[in-house]
Amino acid sequence: MFECQICGLLSLGGTACPACGSQLRKDLSAENADGEVLPTEVPGLDDAAAAWYDLEGIEPPTEEEEPVAEEPTGSAESLPFGYQGASTVYAPTLPFGIGSFADGIPFEAGDATTMEAPPSPTNEIEPLPEPTEPTIEPEATSGPVAEVASPSTPSLPSEEEDMVANDSPEVPSFPELPAPPPAPSASEMSDEPVRLTSARLITAAPIHEEPPVPDYWKIDAQIPDYEEIYGQESTVVEMEYSSFDDDVVVYDHTQDSPAAVFHTPLEATPQTPAKRSVKLRLHPAQALSVDVGQSEELQGMLNEGFQAMQRSDWSSAARSFQRMAAVLPSNAEVYNNYGIALLQRATAMRDGGDPQQEVVAETQFESSILALREAAKNAPTNGDVLVNLAIALIESGRAEKALGIMNVHNARTPGSEKGLNTAGVAMFNLGQLTQAVETFGKAGEDAIVSGNLAQLSPNAA
Structure with a gap:
């Protein structure tokens, strides 16, 4: 076994x-x-x-020797194991x-x-x-x-x-391995250290192309010649309006929704100025009388506009002067009064404390500036119109543009208290404190100018 x-x-x-x-x-x-x-x-x-055959009731088979067939050694079907x-x-x-x-x-x-x-x-x-x-x-x-x-x-x-x-099987013999190469002699080895050189990959820095900045937005931009601009003769464009109840000029004053706004590329959009601890006062914007001739309809619109201004109902006043501007498109006084109504409405919305109204106030300032610019084009020599336009620019944060207009106005009418005070406030907003104090000092005994000068330089007052 x-x-x-x-x-x-x-x-x-x-x-x-x-x-x-x-x-x-x-x-x-x-x-x-x-x-x-x-x-x-x-x-x-x-x-x-035998026990299994007895249990099942089966006859045990007779043992017969069967001849064993010898498998051929060359058969392809026989397996060696x-x-x-x-x-x-x-x-x-x-x-x-x-x-x-x-x-x-x-x-x-x-x-x-x-x-x-x-x-x-x-x-x-x-x-x-x-x-x-x-x-x-x-x-x-x-x-x-x-x-x-x-x-x-x-x-x-x-x-x-x-x-x-x-117990001890014999290990077959293996071919001999080649002899290792001889070690290098001391004379062949150099004592000098191996110097490794590194290659620096130099790639060009990515170029970020920025959109070109308009010239009038640059800090070194030249102040335009406002006298030449407002001295040009403007052409009258006739406009037809289907209804005077709709918004025909700038803004729909029947709604206070921020969706009904008028967008315009008005000079440079001002950045939100930091609130100053010193608040200088400006002269009130001056409304102008309008010559309507013998038209009773225009006279009624004019009376409604002035009465709305007295009640501080700036929306009703703006709608009245808006309808008049549709009839008198080249009248500088109508556009001046219309711009003043929009300016007062924008100031009230900004100072009202409502965040939604503050967002809409910027569009009202732009509408006011557009109306006053139209008035300045129709009457470029009218000093009150230029002062009102400068006041609107200062209130909207565009002190640089306002100072340029006031320089033209003060050159034409030297000694104007309104002009000097407006120019001084613009200088103060631009950070020109010394020039502002000198400008306030050139004005007379005006109460508003004296109050501004006292805030900046108490000794000078």
């Missing part, structure tokens, strides 16, 4: 393990020193079969492990001797017992089955040599 050293399966015969096909087996009969006869079949198998298969080809090349010789590779036979498949069995050589046979002869000897070697197969060593070979 043999015990597989790989999987531990016990087998009665054969040259390889029926389960894993390993040829590393241990002969248990050789290790039995007491001479005990080991069984050649499973104990109690016949009794169990498998479960309970008989190995017919012996060509192992591994020194150890599954598929190797149980007694090791016979290196003493020489390199010329190769392991070939044994030839077909002849009459002189008895065939190996097939392990797949279900019946086992009881007359089998207790000793191991002798292995038949082919004429070309080298003689295998004895059992004692097998145990020695298993």
Whole structure:
């Protein structure tokens, strides 16, 4: 009986393990020193079969020896190994492990001797017992089955040599490795350190193109010649209006919604100025009388506009002068009064404390400036119109434009208290404190000018 050293399966015969096909087996009969006869079949198998036949009421089959067909060695369908298969080809090349010789590779036979498949069995050589046979002869000897070697197969060593070979397997020889190259001599090695050079990748900086800034927005922009601008003769454009109740000029004054606004590219949109601790006063904007001739309709509109101003109803006043501007498009006094009504409405919305009204106030300031500019074009020599336009520019945060207009006005009418006070407030808003104090000092004993001068320079007042 043999015990597989790989999987531990016990087998009665054969040259390889029926389960894993390993040829590393241990002969248990050789290790039995007491001479005990080991069984050649499973104990109690016949009794169990007879009991099962009696239980089922089945007649036991008669044992008939069936002729065993010998498989041709050259058949392509026969496998050299498998479960309970008989190995017919012996060509192992591994020194150890599954598929190797149980007694090791016979290196003493020489390199010329190769392991070939044994030839077909002849009459002189008895065939190996097939392990797949279900019946086992009881007359089998207790000793191991002798292995038949082919004429070309080298003689295998004895059992004692097998145990020695298993304990210390021989290691096959390997080709010699080439000798390592000799180490460089000290003369060949240089004491100088290795210098590493690094290459710097230079990439051009990304160019961010910015939109061009208009010239009049630059800090070094020249102040335009307002005298030449307002001195040009303007052409009268006739306009037809389908209804006087609609917004025909700038803004729909019947609603306070921020959606009904008029957007215009009016000079430079001012930035929100920082609130100052000192608040200088401006003269009130001056309304002008309008010559309506013999028209009773225009006279009624004019009276409604002035009465609305007295009640501080700036929306009603703006609508009245708006209808008059549709009839008198070249009248500077009508546009002046219309711009003043819009200016007062914008100031009230800005100072009212309502955040939504403060947002809409900017559009009202722009509408007021447009109306006053139209009045200044129709009457460029009227000082009150220029002062009102400068006041609207200062209130909306456009002090630089207001100072340019006041320089033209003060050059024409020197000593004007309104003109000097408006110019001084514009200088103060631009941060020109010294020039503002000098400008206030040129004015007379005006109460508003004296109050502004007292805030800036108490000693001078």
